Amino acid sequence: MLEVARCCRLRRFERGAFVFFEGTRARAVQVLYTGRVKVVRETDDGREVIIRIIQPGEIFGGAGGWGREVYPATAVTLEDSRILELPSEDFATLVERYSDFAMAMIRELATRLREAEARILELQTERVERRIARTLLRLANKTGTKTERGIEIGVPLSRQSLADLCGTTLSTASRVLSGWDRAGIIFAEREHVTIRHAHQLVAIAEDIAEAE
Amino acid sequence: MLEVARCCRLRRFERGAFVFFEGTRARAVQVLYTGRVKVVRETDDGREVIIRIIQPGEIFGGAGGWGREVYPATAVTLEDSRILELPSEDFATLVERYSDFAMAMIRELATRLREAEARILELQTERVERRIARTLLRLANKTGTKTERGIEIGVPLSRQSLADLCGTTLSTASRVLSGWDRAGIIFAEREHVTIRHAHQLVAIAEDIAEAE
DNA sequence: CGTGTAATTGAGTAGGGTCAACGTGAGTGG
DNA sequence: CCACTCACGTTGACCCTACTCAATTACACG
Numbered sequence: 117m118l119e120v121a122r123c124c125r126l127r128r129f130e131r132g133a134f135v136f137f138e139g140t141r142a143r144a145v146q147v148l149y150t151g152r153v154k155v156v157r158e159t160d161d162g163r164e165v166i167i168r169i170i171q172p173g174e175i176f177g178g179a180g181g182w183g184r185e186v187y188p189a190t191a192v193t194l195e196d197s198r199i200l201e202l203p204s205e206d207f208a209t210l211v212e213r214y215s216d217f218a219m220a221m222i223r224e225l226a227t228r229l230r231e232a233e234a235r236i237l238e239l240q241t242e243r244v245e246r247r248i249a250r251t252l253l254r255l256a257n258k259t260g261t262k263t264e265r266g267i268e269i270g271v272p273l274s275r276q277s278l279a280d281l282c283g284t285t286l287s288t289a290s291r292v293l294s295g296w297d298r299a300g301i302i303f304a305e306r307e308h309v310t311i312r313h314a315h316q317l318v319a320i321a322e323d324i325a326e327a328e
Numbered sequence: 329m330l331e332v333a334r335c336c337r338l339r340r341f342e343r344g345a346f347v348f349f350e351g352t353r354a355r356a357v358q359v360l361y362t363g364r365v366k367v368v369r370e371t372d373d374g375r376e377v378i379i380r381i382i383q384p385g386e387i388f389g390g391a392g393g394w395g396r397e398v399y400p401a402t403a404v405t406l407e408d409s410r411i412l413e414l415p416s417e418d419f420a421t422l423v424e425r426y427s428d429f430a431m432a433m434i435r436e437l438a439t440r441l442r443e444a445e446a447r448i449l450e451l452q453t454e455r456v457e458r459r460i461a462r463t464l465l466r467l468a469n470k471t472g473t474k475t476e477r478g479i480e481i482g483v484p485l486s487r488q489s490l491a492d493l494c495g496t497t498l499s500t501a502s503r504v505l506s507g508w509d510r511a512g513i514i515f516a517e518r519e520h521v522t523i524r525h526a527h528q529l530v531a532i533a534e535d536i537a538e539a540e
Numbered sequence: 541c542g543t544g545t546a547a548t549t550g551a552g553t554a555g556g557g558t559c560a561a562c563g564t565g566a567g568t569g570g
Numbered sequence: 571c572c573a574c575t576c577a578c579g580t581t582g583a584c585c586c587t588a589c590t591c592a593a594t595t596a597c598a599c600g
Binding site: 276286287290291304 | 577578579580581
Binding site: 157163183184189211225230237 | 369371375377379390391394395396400401423424425427430431433434435437438440441442444445447448449451452453495
């Protein structure tokens, strides 16, 4: 695996920089080293949907590696980030040569596929409030750190981003968060959310009747 | 590849039969030989979402093959069907031994992932009418046959199924189809849709102002 | 010819999207 | 250190899409 490291290039990106654009040639596969990245797709009329939020250690922009010509989405950094880039050809070679590696990729893709399908299920059946609750819980799980105030979500998360993540609008996301903040369930701050009482959020997410 | 065929078992299912259930052990990977199958997931409150409609020749229930313990969804036949089953272990062996096979699986999964993401995009940004138009066009593309009346969708498709496919309700799906039938865009029949004027449907799907 | 499943259609309603005006807090430069 | 600015966030009013509920009709199959 040393040979892998040798092919890699480390690049730095400022907050808000584009790592790659939808439709451009997929020359490399990227691995996030530090920072955060969002992968988004845009509609013709400018609405943005966040496909995935990338944590340090995760692979993204894999399209080139598994045979796509161009990136099917755009990647933007949410913080200053450092990213390892592995040329697509080298990646493909790895897959061919090492069956473990191939198997790992298959597992990775299968996991993501199930996540995507779960999201489809959610979008088709759940109301906005629940979707937001679930999204927050998911983010807390993946990126949260315990503080004395509660579980703090470790991604800079504007109301707009949250809306783009769970298929609603800025206004609605804001309203819902404000409501929960007032109810003491969360701390809703500028680009940051801290969950005070996860169980109440779970109750909303799972529609458990809340006995106050 | 002969050895593959040797491991396979051919099974027959009547219309409406369950090929496998969500949550049960994934012992085999299936390939549809003849007929049609829908892969669905259900919510706790009984709402059904169609994840995918399977055509002859397509693989489904791959979970076991790529390392999952249990099926994450349920498969039901839409017509009398014949299905080839390959034990999960044999499948895994194939992936390990033949890098072409592994690569093909990676491509397959990547394609599905992009399809799923496209659907997420649609669900988050498009209105019901457009989603139905797109779903019909997609089905027509995949399963359609030209007749003198137009392009006939080759899957038995009740209003309910259509609704489950594009995230709406029976009533709404029925209303929309009736409207289009009256407008002469499609023939809406019992469990069958034939597209008369695809361009008009495209216009709706892409929101092109229709000059009558 | 009866029975069950699919489909149609109406009336009523509300979730949440749209638009718009107004706060607010974090950087920036003097 | 303070004021200015800009992006982020809040909140209200309005309204429309599409869901819910429910009654009725049309088919297909035994």
